[in-house]
Structure formats: C-alpha cells, structure tokens
Amino acid sequence: MKRLVLRITVLGVVAVLGVIAIAQAKRYAADPAPAKAAPPVDRKPVPIPTVEQRHPLRVEVRPTSTTESVPPPRMSLPKRPTTVTPAEPTLAEQPPVESPFAARIGSNMATSAAPDAGDPQGADQGLDTSGSATPPGLFVAEGARYVQPVAAEAPTASTPAASAPTAATLPPPETAAAPITDRYPSRSDGMMAAPEGSPPPRNLGSATFSDPSVGSPASMPAPPSEGTGQPGSKQLEGPQTPQLTIEKSAPKEIQVGKPATFTVTVRNTGRIAAGGVEVRDEIPKGTRLIGTTPRASRGVRGGLVWNLGTIQPGDESEIEIQLMPTDTGEIGSVATVSFSADASARSVATKPELVIETSAPKRVLIGEELKLAITVSNPGSGKATGVVLEEHVPAGLQHAAGSDLEYEIGDLPPGESCKLELTLVASRPGLITNVLTAHDDAVLRAENRVQLEVLAPQLDVAMQGPKRRYLEREAVYTFSVSNPGTAPAEEVELVAYLPSGLKFVSANNAGHYEEANRTVHWRLAELPTQETGQVQLVTLPVEAGQQKLRLRGTAEKGLAAEEEQPVVIEGIAAIMFEVVDVNDPVEVGGETTYEIRVLNQGSKAASNVRLQVELPRELQVVAAEGPVRHTVNAGRVLFEGLSRLAPKADTTFRVRVQGIQPGDLRVRVLLSTDEMQVPVTKEESTRVYSDE
Numbered sequence: 261m262k263r264l265v266l267r268i269t270v271l272g273v274v275a276v277l278g279v280i281a282i283a284q285a286k287r288y289a290a291d292p293a294p295a296k297a298a299p300p301v302d303r304k305p306v307p308i309p310t311v312e313q314r315h316p317l318r319v320e321v322r323p324t325s326t327t328e329s330v331p332p333p334r335m336s337l338p339k340r341p342t343t344v345t346p347a348e349p350t351l352a353e354q355p356p357v358e359s360p361f362a363a364r365i366g367s368n369m370a371t372s373a374a375p376d377a378g379d380p381q382g383a384d385q386g387l388d389t390s391g392s393a394t395p396p397g398l399f400v401a402e403g404a405r406y407v408q409p410v411a412a413e414a415p416t417a418s419t420p421a422a423s424a425p426t427a428a429t430l431p432p433p434e435t436a437a438a439p440i441t442d443r444y445p446s447r448s449d450g451m452m453a454a455p456e457g458s459p460p461p462r463n464l465g466s467a468t469f470s471d472p473s474v475g476s477p478a479s480m481p482a483p484p485s486e487g488t489g490q491p492g493s494k495q496l497e498g499p500q501t502p503q504l505t506i507e508k509s510a511p512k513e514i515q516v517g518k519p520a521t522f523t524v525t526v527r528n529t530g531r532i533a534a535g536g537v538e539v540r541d542e543i544p545k546g547t548r549l550i551g552t553t554p555r556a557s558r559g560v561r562g563g564l565v566w567n568l569g570t571i572q573p574g575d576e577s578e579i580e581i582q583l584m585p586t587d588t589g590e591i592g593s594v595a596t597v598s599f600s601a602d603a604s605a606r607s608v609a610t611k612p613e614l615v616i617e618t619s620a621p622k623r624v625l626i627g628e629e630l631k632l633a634i635t636v637s638n639p640g641s642g643k644a645t646g647v648v649l650e651e652h653v654p655a656g657l658q659h660a661a662g663s664d665l666e667y668e669i670g671d672l673p674p675g676e677s678c679k680l681e682l683t684l685v686a687s688r689p690g691l692i693t694n695v696l697t698a699h700d701d702a703v704l705r706a707e708n709r710v711q712l713e714v715l716a717p718q719l720d721v722a723m724q725g726p727k728r729r730y731l732e733r734e735a736v737y738t739f740s741v742s743n744p745g746t747a748p749a750e751e752v753e754l755v756a757y758l759p760s761g762l763k764f765v766s767a768n769n770a771g772h773y774e775e776a777n778r779t780v781h782w783r784l785a786e787l788p789t790q791e792t793g794q795v796q797l798v799t800l801p802v803e804a805g806q807q808k809l810r811l812r813g814t815a816e817k818g819l820a821a822e823e824e825q826p827v828v829i830e831g832i833a834a835i836m837f838e839v840v841d842v843n844d845p846v847e848v849g850g851e852t853t854y855e856i857r858v859l860n861q862g863s864k865a866a867s868n869v870r871l872q873v874e875l876p877r878e879l880q881v882v883a884a885e886g887p888v889r890h891t892v893n894a895g896r897v898l899f900e901g902l903s904r905l906a907p908k909a910d911t912t913f914r915v916r917v918q919g920i921q922p923g924d925l926r927v928r929v930l931l932s933t934d935e936m937q938v939p940v941t942k943e944e945s946t947r948v949y950s951d952e
Contacts, residue, residue: 501601504526504571506539506595516587519582527576528575533573536599536600537567538599539579539595541594544593545587547583556581571599610674613638613704614647616636618710625817626688637672638672638674646701647678648667648668649698653694657692659683693711696708716817719819721742722739723737723809725827730832731803740793740795742791743788745789746789749786749819754781754783754784755813755814760803761801761804762829765800770782801827801829804829805828806827831862835860837929839856839929839942839943841853841946845947846949847949852916854944856914857912860907862907865905866904869905869932872898874896875915876925880920881917884897885914922949926943926944
C-alpha cells in the first residue's frame, strides 16, 4: 500500500513538472537564440566556445517547440543503477521527453540514482555545501531532488544543439510532493539564472558560477589586477572532451543487523584525463555507516565526499561503502560525480608604437610657405591600426583648409613608416610651436613639437623739426626710417607730403620733389634689421596758419608706417620808425615840425601802435596830427593806439613846436605795440638860437 501511494505521489509530481516544462518552452520560444558575446577590441570574430570549453556550471537553456504536446514523464525505479551515456536514455520505460529544462553543462558530470524512500534524514544530511549551492546538473524543487544527467559530447554542425539527446534519471522524491519551483529562472541570454537569494556569481573568464562557500562579496578579497597564468601544454589546446560515467551498485537484498556493501564505480570513457574528480553521496536512511574504501571526508551537511584526483582515459576508480541496516524498507541514496577539464590557448602579445619625426626650417620669412616633412613610424612589434595624424595649426601659421587638419594613415605594420608633407603659410612674426599628434584606434598616442621663428621686417618713421615757424623763415626737417624687425626691409620708400603753407626749398640724399602733388620721395633698396636711415627737407613757410606735415614709409610684404606733425606758421611784426625835424636850426620864437614815420617791415600786422612825444621846456607844442587822435599835456604829446598796421605799411605822425629859449634841445619819441614788450625810444636834436 505504501508503494502504491508513493508511486501515485511521484506521478503527480511528474505531471506538474511537465506542465512547468510546457510553460518554460513558451517563454523561450520568443527568443530561442542565446545572446552573442560582444566582439573584442580587435574587431575579429571570436568563435562561440563549445560545450566542452565552457565552465561546467554555466547553464544554457535549450528552447523547444511549444506546438508539440509534452507527455508527463513516467517514473521507474530501477533495481540497480544504470550508467549514464550520451547516446542512451537511462530509463528504459520512459519515453524521450524534450523538456525546456534540458540543459548543457559540459561533459563533466554523470549521475546514477538509487531508490530513496523519502528519507528526511537524508534530506537533512544533503550534499557537501562547500562546493556549489546546487550540485552541477541538479534541479532542486522544494522538498525533492531531481538528477539531470549531462550529454557528454558537444553538438556538431550536423547535429543542432537544440536536438542533442538528453537522458534523465528521476528518483522518487524524498518527501511528500510539493509545488515545484524553478530555482533557475531563464535569462535573456539563454542561460539559467542563479537561484534567488543565492550568493553572487564569481567570474572566471567567460564562465559564471555560484559558490555559497565563498561568502558575501564584502568578505571576498579583490582579484589581483596583474595576471599570473601561463600557457599549458600543446595537448591542452583545442576541444577537450573528458567524459565520466558513474555506476552505483547494491545487493538486491540486505538484512537488518547484517553489514552490507554499496559500490560506486567511476570510469573515464573520454579521450583525455579528467581532473579534480569528486564523488558525493549520502548515508542512506535506515542505515548506519561502518566505513568507506577509500576513506571519505564529511561535507558541511554530513554527506560523504571522495576526492579521486585525476582519472586517465580508460581508467576507473571504485568506492566501497560499508553500511549496517537498522530499519526495513527500501534503502538507497544518490551518488554524484563532478570533475574539471583543462583547456589551454595561447596567443602572441605584441606592442605597437607610434613615433613622429618632423623636419622643418628653423626660420621662415613672413608671407612665405613653410614645408613640414613628417614621418610617422611604428618601431613596435605589432600592427598599429586606424592611425590618424592630427594638426592644430597654431596662431602665426595658416592653411587653406582651416586650423584643424586630419589625415588618415590607416594600418601601420611594425617596422614601417609613412612620410607626409604639410605646407603652411607664415602669417605673423614671432616664435611659434607647432604640435603634431598621431593616435590609433586603441590607446596609442604620440606627439611631436617643433619650434620655429617667423621673421618679418618692420618700419618705424619719425620726424624732427620746428612745430612753430614764422613766415619767410626757412624750416629744416629731419626724417628717419628704422627697421626694428627680424628681417631686412626691401624696397623702402619714404614720402613727405607738404601742406600748402610750406614751400619746398631742397632735399638731400636724392630726394625728388613732385610739384603736382606736393610730395618729396626718397627710395632705399634695402634697410637691414636694427638700422636707421635719415634724410633732410628744407621748407619755407609762405602761408600763416595751422599746417600739417605728413611722412609715410612703405616696403615690400605690405609694410607701412606713418607719422604726422602739426606746424603753426605765424608772421612777425617788425616796426621801424624815424624822427626828422623839418627846420633846424630855428630862431627863438621860430617854429619847426617833427615828422615821425612808422614802418612795419615784418610779415605780420602790428596791433595797437602807440606813439608818445616828449618835448623839453624850451619847446612849446603848437599843433599835432596823425592817423589817430592825440592829447597834449605839459610838454608831452600822446597819440592814441593805432589798432593795426599792416605788413609793409607805414604811417606818419607830425608835431609842430615853437622855440622859446635858445639851446641844443632833444626831442624824445617812444613807440610801442602789442608785440613789443619794451617800447623803442629815439631822440632828435634841434638847435634854437637867438641874436645877441
């Protein structure tokens, strides 16, 4: 009766498992293909690793068609363990079932199952948790454990991965049927995700696995940044396909109180050695462990663990477990085997390099072309790919294409170079640093700096001469032209522009006067750097007023310099006067007239011309006349100021007097203008006589 109830329970669990399988198949039908790995830096296609090359704990979900109905698997309890191989299913009575849970984990595991009559003690003992949280190839539901064996061979091109045969041995559940939960939900890349709440996976190359014994990430040491691996032997290169079979045997019948021996045999049926072989088993419920051969160690949860090391192709290892039955009923447990396979690959690491060499003149004249001879070479041991040369034209140089230039060199094999020529135009004088940069499509970068000087002549002009000059008084001006630049000035010409108030008189150093435009020209073939040349110009002021004298210097390369100087031209009032007595001598009582002639000999009008005549006591004023009014006061005749006396003009003042007493008399005349700071004085003598 117990067996009937047990079988009904198992069939119910399997039916639920089939329904979940159909649901999972629908989920993966939308995206059956696993995600492809991103291409490496060198952009070369990298082949997807085969099943044998992947880590045994990296699971790949194989989607199946959802259009076919999946019958629920039937449970069969074999009387003796069955060897798991890739070609044959282990359950003779079970039809092949394509379950969406079918997984490829590599050929590193095979399992066999023995009946276990729902032993809660065995569930408590469990497997050694010092390894992975879930044994490789094992799907776990709540309260039950199901073994999923692994195909030994990777699918080939002729055999698609989705159709690779998979055999399964499902032992009865250890406890009552419970809702089955998928502890490995699918991921978008086609792999099975880790169970919720399990420790984060560790990354070893392209393989991902979970190990609860490692601890939390906070307690894990940081991986070293520098590699320590070395290439393996040549035999480890290429596909590595170790394959193990595990077989567990037990007597058909054992008796309580009588020791019994269970045997686990592990064989290497592959073509290469399997390393790190480890077998795990549990003490069956209803028995007590007497001993094992070889000696087993205990796992974290009390399970038995055998480390068998390396098993060569064709070899096998046998484990004996001595048990003492304590209860009646079906006695058994599940043994699992895991192993590691080594694969090696080697590559030659090269190191490309970039070097820029530039040849250019140290000095260049402004306005001329500058040719840069550029060589980009790769003295390294690897190919530099996607090499680009960049030029940022500095201030002081110009290029027709702009200031940011770029040239794609492409790939540059080791030991080869590329020669280029860049033509720039010098546009501004001074020291200039030109920077060239080359880089590849990765991390290579090279820089080259060239310092050069742009030479350029300069012109400065200056003039020296009077800024105020009187009419008809010659003015001499000195003109100078200098070159403070860094290159000789060619074809220098100096031009003086005369205003209308200045008349050209002469010029030295072959100065040529052009009357039509009132200019004076001097020419010089070359003016060296830091040199100064001088010329002279003689002019005559002919027009009073504000004048402007302009000087301009020019040379090749568009050089030009100007200088202006204002000149104030004024006239000068030059007053001259003379005093003459009309009658001399005169008799006492007789009269004479003094004529005073005032002449402006200058070039400027005299203003406020004032005249004063002082007479001695022996003479008496009779009358006076002139261009202005006058007054007589105590022997003094004072004429009011004449407002203006034009240049070259004259005027006459007359004073008539009478001799009162004899003597040699002196008449004093004082003349002053606004232009004179001190009056001018003259005297005239007159003889007055009488009869004796």
